[in-house]
Amino acid sequence: MHEGSGEQERPLPAAFGGAAMATTHVRNDLVEAAEALFTAGVMSHSGHANLSARIDEESFLLTPGFVRGIRPEDLAVVSLDGQVLEGELRSVSAEIITMHSIVYRARPHVGAVIHTHSPSATAFAVANRPLPCRTEPMLRFGQAETVPVVPWGPRGSDVAVRGIADVLERYPTTSAALLANHGILVFGPDPAATAHLLVAVEESAEAEIAAAALGGAVDFPEGALEAVRASIARVAS
Numbered sequence: 500m501h502e503g504s505g506e507q508e509r510p511l512p513a514a515f516g517g518a519a520m521a522t523t524h525v526r527n528d529l530v531e532a533a534e535a536l537f538t539a540g541v542m543s544h545s546g547h548a549n550l551s552a553r554i555d556e557e558s559f560l561l562t563p564g565f566v567r568g569i570r571p572e573d574l575a576v577v578s579l580d581g582q583v584l585e586g587e588l589r590s591v592s593a594e595i596i597t598m599h600s601i602v603y604r605a606r607p608h609v610g611a612v613i614h615t616h617s618p619s620a621t622a623f624a625v626a627n628r629p630l631p632c633r634t635e636p637m638l639r640f641g642q643a644e645t646v647p648v649v650p651w652g653p654r655g656s657d658v659a660v661r662g663i664a665d666v667l668e669r670y671p672t673t674s675a676a677l678l679a680n681h682g683i684l685v686f687g688p689d690p691a692a693t694a695h696l697l698v699a700v701e702e703s704a705e706a707e708i709a710a711a712a713l714g715g716a717v718d719f720p721e722g723a724l725e726a727v728r729a730s731i732a733r734v735a736s
């Protein structure tokens with residue numbers, strides 16, 4: 500260990516050692532994003548979630564089957580074609596690899612993907628109801644459009660994966676998708692921004708449900724979403 504590096508080192512296969520060290524900051528960012536979700540109170544009772552962050556064009560870090568109390572060294576390195584390159588996944592996590600890799604394949608600029616069963620977003624998923632963009636935080640964190648619903652398919656199955664791929668293609672600017680009868684999938688440039696978006700989506704779902712008792716949520720004034728989309732496009736270009 501180099502003096503003052505402050506980093507925990509552990510034995511790694513030679514082929515992946517360099518890459519693993521290069522991912523140290525991504526590992527830390529992903530763990531911080533996981534903690535932020537618990538702090539924000541957007542997790543379901545089970546605490547179920549899986550988070551990933553892109554390393555490069557061919558691989559990403561993935562939580563191994565739990566997120567509560569996760570440490571940077573617990574994250575596995577997985578290739579986009581589903582091979583575990585480093586670390587270990589619980590069997591349930593192996594099933595969800597494709598749910599993450601399909602997003603990285605379809606969206607080259609996506610740097611992080613988060614899946615949870617956040618209660619209010621999941622209520623929309625269970626109702627198979629798209630979640631409209633009607634709150635300021637959703638606008639601010641880049642989801643200036645309705646969150647579409649991916650039809651149900653067994654987790655990790657070809658049907659579920661094709662469903663996600665179809666929605667990504669049909670809604671090329673969405674950063675979130677509800678998984679019917681299951682939960683929510685959000686994606687963004689990095690773990691922190693993606694966690695912020697998830698919190699905004701969950702808050703919006705909660706507000707929609709609360710507003711139903713008051714006669715129902717209403718849309719932004721005409722043209723508001725288009726204006727935000729235009730400014731997002733300007734920043735991105």
Ligand SMILES: [Zn+2]
Pocket residue numbers: 547614615616681682
């Ligand atoms: Zn799930």
